[in-house]
Amino acid sequence: MEKILVVVDMQRDFVDGSLGTKEALGIVDNVVSKIEGFEGRIFATLDTHGPDYLETAEGKKLPVPHCIKDSEGWLLNEKVMYALSEKNYRTIEKRTFGSTKLAEEIGRVAAGGEVEIQLVGLCTDICVVSNALLLKAHFPEACISVDAACCAGVTPKTHEAALETMRMCQIDILGA
Numbered sequence: 161m162e163k164i165l166v167v168v169d170m171q172r173d174f175v176d177g178s179l180g181t182k183e184a185l186g187i188v189d190n191v192v193s194k195i196e197g198f199e200g201r202i203f204a205t206l207d208t209h210g211p212d213y214l215e216t217a218e219g220k221k222l223p224v225p226h227c228i229k230d231s232e233g234w235l236l237n238e239k240v241m242y243a244l245s246e247k248n249y250r251t252i253e254k255r256t257f258g259s260t261k262l263a264e265e266i267g268r269v270a271a272g273g274e275v276e277i278q279l280v281g282l283c284t285d286i287c288v289v290s291n292a293l294l295l296k297a298h299f300p301e302a303c304i305s306v307d308a309a310c311c312a313g314v315t316p317k318t319h320e321a322a323l324e325t326m327r328m329c330q331i332d333i334l335g336a
Contacts, residue, residue: 161274163200164266166295167191167249168281168288169207170240173226173233175282183312183319184282188239190310191280195243201269202249204236205259207287218256229253258290263298276303278334280310285318292331309335 170191171177175184195202207227213219227234236244252262266275277299279292288311296304306326313319323333 161276162270163198164269164275164277165194165198165200165202166262166277166279166281166291167195167202167204167240167244168279168291169205169227169283170237170281171207171227171233172235172237173231174207175237177233178224178226181312181314183316187280187282187310187312188237190307192239192243194280194307194310195240195247198247202244202247203262203265204240204244204249204251205262205281205287205291206234206236206251206253208234208253208255254287257287258294260294262291263294266295267298270299274302275299277305279304279306282312283319284308284311284313285322286314289322289326292326293329296329296331303332305332305334307334 173179175188208229209227210229213225213228214223252259252265277295279288281288288306292304292306308323313322327333
């Protein structure tokens with residue numbers, strides 16, 4: 161069985177930058193521990209926008225420039241980056257909440273065999289839930305889980321709502 165960890169958008173802008181929260185700061189050490197203890201393949205997604213972000217559909221609904229490619233805020237949190245540097249991992253840039261490229265890459269790695277996927281990261285209620293549901297649709301028989309202690313939402317209330325949504329869609333919620 162192929163074991164995969166997906167570290168979703170642990171970027172500076174979401175941790176302590178333009179869209180950072182105390183809850184996001186609070187999960188960094190948990191995510192680092194998860195990475196350090198994980199035996200398997202790791203994918204790290206990078207929310208990636210261009211300088212025209214405010215003109216995009218997302219930018220019009222969330223007019224806060226963030227994760228502009230090659231900016232400081234686009235980079236992974238330093239602690240997370242250090243933990244990943246000790247592992248075999250691959251980054252996947254994504255222009256929106258969920259990544260079909262992530263599903264395709266996991267499909268290549270799994271090569272039709274059994275796969276177990278765990279997700280951690282930010283934000284539970286936007287990108288984590290989007291990728292978890294996309295992966296569940298792509299790999300309906302896979303064991304897919306989310307470690308709640310390694311995730312934070314925009315607010316604690318929407319974090320809990322996203323966990324419940326994923327639970328209802330047969331995604332296992334750990335650490336809750």
